[in-house]
Amino acid sequence: MAEINGQTAIYGIIGNPIGHTLSPMIHNGISEALKINAVYVPFAVNDDLSCVVNGLYSLGVKGINVTVPYKRGIIDKLCGADSMALKIGAVNTLKLTPDGYYGYNTDILGLDRELEDEGIGLKGRDVIILGAGGAARAAAFLCASKSPASITMINRTPEKAQAIMDDVTAYAQENGIYLPGSAADIITIEEAGRLQGNGYIVFQCTNVGLAPKDNECVIDDMRFYDKVSTGVDLIYRPAKTMFMKHVETAGGAAYNGLKMLIYQAVCAYEIWHDIKVPREVIPKIEKMLNDSLKEG
Ligand code: NAP
Numbered sequence: 700m701a702e703i704n705g706q707t708a709i710y711g712i713i714g715n716p717i718g719h720t721l722s723p724m725i726h727n728g729i730s731e732a733l734k735i736n737a738v739y740v741p742f743a744v745n746d747d748l749s750c751v752v753n754g755l756y757s758l759g760v761k762g763i764n765v766t767v768p769y770k771r772g773i774i775d776k777l778c779g780a781d782s783m784a785l786k787i788g789a790v791n792t793l794k795l796t797p798d799g800y801y802g803y804n805t806d807i808l809g810l811d812r813e814l815e816d817e818g819i820g821l822k823g824r825d826v827i828i829l830g831a832g833g834a835a836r837a838a839a840f841l842c843a844s845k846s847p848a849s850i851t852m853i854n855r856t857p858e859k860a861q862a863i864m865d866d867v868t869a870y871a872q873e874n875g876i877y878l879p880g881s882a883a884d885i886i887t888i889e890e891a892g893r894l895q896g897n898g899y900i901v902f903q904c905t906n907v908g909l910a911p912k913d914n915e916c917v918i919d920d921m922r923f924y925d926k927v928s929t930g931v932d933l934i935y936r937p938a939k940t941m942f943m944k945h946v947e948t949a950g951g952a953a954y955n956g957l958k959m960l961i962y963q964a965v966c967a968y969e970i971w972h973d974i975k976v977p978r979e980v981i982p983k984i985e986k987m988l989n990d991s992l993k994e995g
Pocket residue numbers: 767806809829830831832833834835854855856859904905906907909917933934935956957959960961963
C-alpha cells in the first residue's frame with residue numbers, strides 16, 4: 700500500500716460481521732494500481748446507524764460501502780439516493796456530499812458488468828431467479844431492465860418472491876418495458892423439477908452452498924438443470940458451488956459471483972473518484988482475490 704500521509708483520503712465499509720470482507724483488497728488494490736492517495740478500511744459497526752453515519756461524516760470519510768445487515772436500514776440516514784437504489788430498497792455505496800451521504804446500489808451495476816464481461820445477454824431470454832432476498836431483488840430489477848422473455852422466481856418463501864415481482868412488474872410498467880403476461884411466475888423449490896421450457900438463464904441468489912456448506916444446493920432435482928443453459932451463482936466462496944457443478948454436469952455454462960463482487964467495487968470506486976477504472980486493472984484484482992480465496 701502507498702504511504703499514508705496528511706492528504707490520504709479515507710474510504711471504508713460498514714457491516715456486522717465484517718471480518719470476512721474482500722473489499723479492502725479490491726479498493727486498495729485499485730488505488731495502488733492507479734497511484735491514488737486513498738485508503739479503504741473495514742468498520743465493524745453496531746445498529747445505531749444515525750450515530751455511525753454522523754461519525755463518518757464528521758470525520759470526512761469520503762465514501763462508504765454498506766454490507767449485511769444494513770443495506771436497507773441505511774437509506775433513511777442519507778441525504779438522498781439514486782432512483783434505482785430506492786426501487787431495489789437497498790444501498791451499498793455512499794458518497795460524501797456537502798449535505799450528507801448520497802446512496803447508490805452498485806450490486807446491480809456489478810452484476811450487469813459481470814454479464815457484459817461474460818457475454819450473457821438477457822434480452823428475449825427466459826430467466827429464473829432463485830431466492831428472494833436483497834441480492835435476488837437487485838437481480839430481478841436488472842433482469843427486468845433487459846427485456847427478457849420471462850422471469851420466474853423460485854423461493855422457499857413464495858410471498859417474498861411475490862413482493863419482489865410486484866415491485867418489478869410496476870417498475871417495468873412505469874418504464875415501458877414489456878414483460879409478457881406469464882412473465883411474473885412464482886414457483887416453489889419442490890416444483891422446480893417440473894418446470895416447462897428450456898434454455899433458462901438462472902441466477903442463484905440464495906445463501907445455500909456458501910462455504911463451509913459447499914455441498915449444499917437449493918435445488919437438487921437434476922431435471923431442473925437439464926433446462927438450464929447458463930447458471931450464474933452470486934456466491935464466490937467456494938469458487939465452484941454445488942449449483943454450478945449441477946449446471947455443468949447437465950451441459951450448461953456456470954459462473955460464480957466473483958466478477959460481480961469486483962465490479963460492484965469498481966463501480967463504487969468510479970462514483971467516488973469520478974474516474975473510469977482502466978480495464979487492464981481488473982485481471983490483476985481478480986488474480987489477487989483468487990489467490991487470497993485459495994489460501995482460505
Ligand atoms: P438474504 O437477503 O439473506 O436472502 C437469502 C435468500 O436465501 C432468501 O431468499 C432465503 O429464502 C434463501 N435461503 C436461505 N437459506 C435457505 C435454505 N436453507 N433453503 C432455501 N432457501 C434459503 O441474502 P442476500 O443479501 O440476498 O445474499 C444472498 C447471497 O448472494 C449470499 O450468498 C451473498 O454472499 C451473495 N451476494 C453476492 C454478491 C456479490 O457481489 N457476488 C452481492 C450480494 C450478495 P427465504 O426468503 O425463504 O428466507
